[in-house]
Amino acid sequence: MSEVNPMRPYLGTLVGTKPLATGIRLFQVELNDPEEREKFSVWRPGQFLFFSVLGVGEAPFGFANIPDPQRGPVIEVAINKVGHVTRAIHALPLGATVGIRGPLGNYFPLEELKGQNIVVLGGGIGGAPLRPVIQYILRHRDDYGHLTIIWAARSPDLLVFTDEYDEWRSAPDTEMHVTIDRPAEGWTGNVGLITEILEKVAPSPENATAITCGPPIMIYFVGKTLGKLGFSEDQMLTTLEARMHCGIGKCGRCNLGEKLVCKDGPVFWQSEISTFLESFL
Amino acid sequence: MIEDIRALARELLEKGAVECVIGYEVGPTGRVRPAFVYEPGEVERLIFDGRCDQNLVTYLTRRNKPRKKGEEVPTTAVVVKPCDARSLRVLLNEHQVQRDKVYIIGVACPGMQNADGTPELRCTRCDQRVPLLYDALCGEPPEVPTVRDAYEDVQQIEALPLEERLAYWLGELDRCIRCYACRQACPTCFCSVCEAERDDSLWVGIADRIPEKAFFHIIRAFHQAGRCTECNACEAVCPMGIPLSLINRKIAKDVAQMMGGYRAGESDEPTPLVTMLTGEEAIDEIH
Amino acid sequence: MKFIEIRALHEWLDRLAQEMTLIAPTAVGPQEKAPGSRNPAAQGQQVFYRQVEGAAQIAWDFTRTALSAREHFMPKTETLFTIETGPDGKAVLHETKLEQPRVFFGIRPCDARGLRVLDAVMLGQEPADVYYAQRRENTTLVGLACPQMWEDCFCNSVGGAPDAADDVDILLIQVEGGFAVQVVTEKGERLATGMGLQEVEGLELPQPKLNEQFALPTQQQWLASFNDVYWQRVGDRCLSCRICSYVCPTCRCFDVRDETVVTPQGERIVRRVRAWDSCQGVNYRVQAGGANPRANLEQRLRNRFYCKYYYVPIDYAADGCVGCGRCVTACPVNIDIREVLQDLARREPA
Structure with a gap:
């Protein structure tokens, strides 16, 4: 039964970690078993996994990268130290054995969006599940139109993946805007909420899709602003998070009305969210 | 009336x-x-x-x-x-x-x-x-004879030999399903996060096994020491019919004996068993 | 019609208990209680489905058990796997082993129907839950029809019946001197070969006394009522305990944690356990950062009713409630699902 037990994690090894922002680190995991590695290597932007510290517990996180043909399927997740599992993850030494379950959930329909202009809006650690979107588009750069990246955080020390901004900015037909909520010492860039800079940048809704991830309240207000700019709810994609214990529609934990974040999501069109019976806020 | x-x-x-x-x-x-x-x-x-x-x-x-x-x-x-x-x-x-x-x-x-x-x-x-x-x-207060709670029910259990007492409680607590109805019905159990429900399982894990269940009930009883008014709400709601009041009444009896007949809720003074520091008057949790 | 005499049935059960795990209704707890108590659970011994060693331990005269059959398919606590250290110092996971074959005797038709709901959730969609699947596969259900609907029962309003054979492998219906036996499935057929059944002509089956049937709210009525102040008013008296969830045959929410225990012998066991949880608990939806999308009691209470009657039908194509009435009897503040259903069904459709 071990082949098909969805509650049993694959064993992996922590092969790398680096700080991303205050309280947030990137963790790189490689699965131990070559067969399992092969089976696992097909995840898509938007999907998520369960990360176990064996003996402490497991918690769900979005993939922060796409499988890399050069480096092999190293799994990357960005993890904020907020609960008891994440505290244990942050304390792991390199080489530690960890558990991984997944890939789980649906994904951003990037194949369907070919030929379109893409606006990516990430707030705080919400930027992490959007990094695979950016990586995917940059890898298939010719398949997509103009790429606008708007990246936000409460303060400069909470911006994630700062060392990759130059690479993203310099990609063809790509623009990037970074903003922080309030002025901070030494910060010379944009100051203001993500919605303010979004209004200023004012990407055209023409043949475009906006992809947002951040705290629920940000998703709500970014949706309003995109609406003002002429985006319809069928041009807005987002990804939600919820407490969950299985990731496969059994534990009953993550429902918003009849929708299960794990199974029907985590990626949703704004048009779906706005008809949710129960608020995601 | x-x-x-x-x-x-x-x-x-x-x-x-x-x-x-x-x-x-x-x-x-x-x-x-x-x-x-x-x-x-x-x-x-x-x-x-x-x-x-x-x-x-x-x-x-x-x-x-x-x-x-x-x-x-x-x-x-x-x-x-x-x-x-x-x-x-x-x-x-x-x-x-x-x-x-x-x-x-x-x-x-x-x-x-x-x-x-x-x-x-x-x-x-x-x-x-x-x-x-x-x-x-x-309403008009009816006449009632003066009675004194002698804690006869508690004394009966106290009189049992240790092994029998243990067997009695293990048998009763075995039926507990950790529905927390006792805690929810209790007016003086009001912590925002119960020790038995912490995400990190620091004190009690999630399992429905006797050690966890006994631990929960004992923690609850001690947190009620000098505060429980013996209203019986916990026992009245228990879907497994566990005589929970007995645990709390045992402690109430001991408190009364040790603290000069102190009975919770009869005076403006907070219980002698709860220490309150200045600025902590509005307790969020009882420890 | 097949028939078995009481004595033959007892002998067969005694033999079964020798050969495999036999689960059956049995009275539990001290006999001396408070017969007059307002708390029905405190009035006397309660009946549970438990493993028994023979027919003598079986409670024949019971209404419904205190807990549903669910605890034998989704145990209150189970170990998913233990985490051990291999010879190379690396972690090794050992999954919980397959269980032995079991006969579940005396399951009420509503409880068996509850398994249909759990099947839809745990098995109906890929990937299936292997722990639940094993227990279902290894268990043969021998149902015991209710001679009547009991107080608070409403199975007939949600598509069930006190003598329904739909969800068991074999159904027994009490008649003069013994039981009429309906063998329903192949699994039941295999088990029945050892029962020594007689063929009796013209056996008359009793008609169980039914409770008054009521109409359920329509999907439109559910939809239209979601944001109604009604939930606040019902929630006013709710204690936010988990009795309703835990006595329910179809609630299936679970929590998963890792734990390390040291046995009295000093052995250190690290394991991942799964245990019952309830959407009524205040922490149920709390995320690591502290956000709680269902912080209000009425939101949690509402979720339970919608889960049974709106979400489960949509998400898993199953009816979420079997009308066993346990939550009605056990609720200490008389939140009565029948009352809620009838209140909603009386509303004008939007």
Whole structure:
């Protein structure tokens, strides 16, 4: 039964970690078993996994990268130290054995969006599940139109993946805007909420899709602003998070009305969210 | 007496002195249950008799918070028996309920009855017929003989040899399903996160095994030491019929013996077993 | 019609208990209690489905058990796997092993129907839950029809019946001197070969006394009522305990944690356990950062009713409630699902 037990994690090894922002680190995991590695290597932007510290517990996180043909399927997740599992993850030494379950959930329909202009809006650690979107588009750069990246955080020390901004900015037909909520010492860039800079940048809704991830309240207000700019709810994609214990529609934990974040999501069109019976806020 | 309660409830609601009156009603299948009356026109729902044994004070901590940030705490009227008043006294002493946000409809208590009409055991040990505190008193206090709680039920268990006592409790706690109804029904169990439900399982894991269950009940009992008013709410709601009051009454008995007859909720003084530091008067959690 | 005499049935059960795990209704707890108590659970011994060693331990005269059959398919606590250290110092996971074959005797038709709901959730969609699947596969259900609907029962309002054979492998219906036996499935057929059944002509089956049937709210009525103040009013008296969830045959929410225990012998066991949880608990939806999308009691209470009657039908194509009435009897503040259903069904459709 071990082949098909969805509650049993694959064993992996922590092969790398680096700080991303205050309280947030990137963790790189490689699965131990070559067969399992092969089976696992097909995840898509938007999907998520369960990360176990064996003996402490497991918690769900979005993939922060796409499988890399050069480096092999190293799994990357960005993890904020907020609960008891994440505290244990942050304390792991390199080489530690960890558990991984997944890939789980649906994904951003990037194949369907070919030929379109893409606006990516990430707030705080919400930027992490959007990094695979950016990586995917940059890898298939010719398949997509103009790429606008708007990246936000409460303060400069909470911006994630700062060392990759130059690479993203310099990609063809790509623009990037970074903003922080309030002025901070030494910060010379944009100051203001993500919605303010979004209004200023004012990407055209023409043949475009906006992809947002951040705290629920940000998703709500970014949706309003995109609406003002002429985006319809069928041009807005987002990804939600919820407490969950299985990731496969059994534990009953993550429902918003009849929708299960794990199974029907985590990626949703704004048009779906706005008809949710129960608020995601 | 019920006409007095209804008239008072109507008056309070009509003049807007309270948002809601918490009392008792008979549900569609004939069961007595807590009633929340918001409209003067609905006070006829209210009843009061020997079946109204629930302790309504348990609802007050929940209602004593603003619904939304910045909103004012609404005032609630509540029907309170003498035993319930002791729970309310504990909550007031511990700053869980603001006195001016509660209108206490005290009832002269006839004593509660079992389903078969016999007096409830706890009522045969009680000689209080008028609540210690109220804003208005309804009903004429009946005469009752003076009784003294000798904790006979506790003594019976205490008299058992250690192994038998252990076997008795393990047998009882084995049935516990960790539904937490005892805790939820208890007016003086109000921690925002229960030690038994912490995400990190620091004290108690999630398993439904005897060690976890025993630990939960023991933690709860110790947190109730000197605070439990022996209202029996925990035992009355237990879906597994576990005699939970016995645990709390054992501690109440010991507290009374050691602290010069101290009984929770009978005075304005907080329990001698809870240490409060300056600035900590509004306790969020009991440790 | 097949028939078995009481004595033959007892002998067969005694034999079964020798050969495999036999689960059956049995009285539990001290006999001396408070017969007059307002708390039905405190009135006397309660009946549970438990493993028994023979027919003598079986409670024949019971209404419904205190807990549903669910605890034998989704145990209150189970170990998913233990985490051990291999010879190379690396972690090794050991999954919980397959269980032995079991006969579940005396399951009430509503409880068996509850398994249909759990099947839809745990098995109906890929990937299936292997722990639940094993227990289902290894268990043969021998149902015991209710001679009547009991107080608070409403199975006939939600598509069931006190003598329904739909969800068991074999159904027994009490008749004069013994039981009429309906063998329903192949699994039941295999088990029945050892029962020594007689063929009796013209056996008359009793008609169980039914409770009054009521109409359920329509999907439109559910939809239209979601944001109604009604939930606040029902929630007013709710204690936010988990009795309703835990006595329910179809609630299936679970929590998963890792734990390390040291046995009295000093052995250190690290394991991942799964345990019952309830959407009524205040922490149920709390995320690591502290956000709680269902912080209000009425939102949690509402979720339970919608889960049974709106979400489960949509998400898993199953009816979420079997009308066993346990939550009605056990609720200490008389939140009565029948009352809620009838209140909603009386509303004008939007």
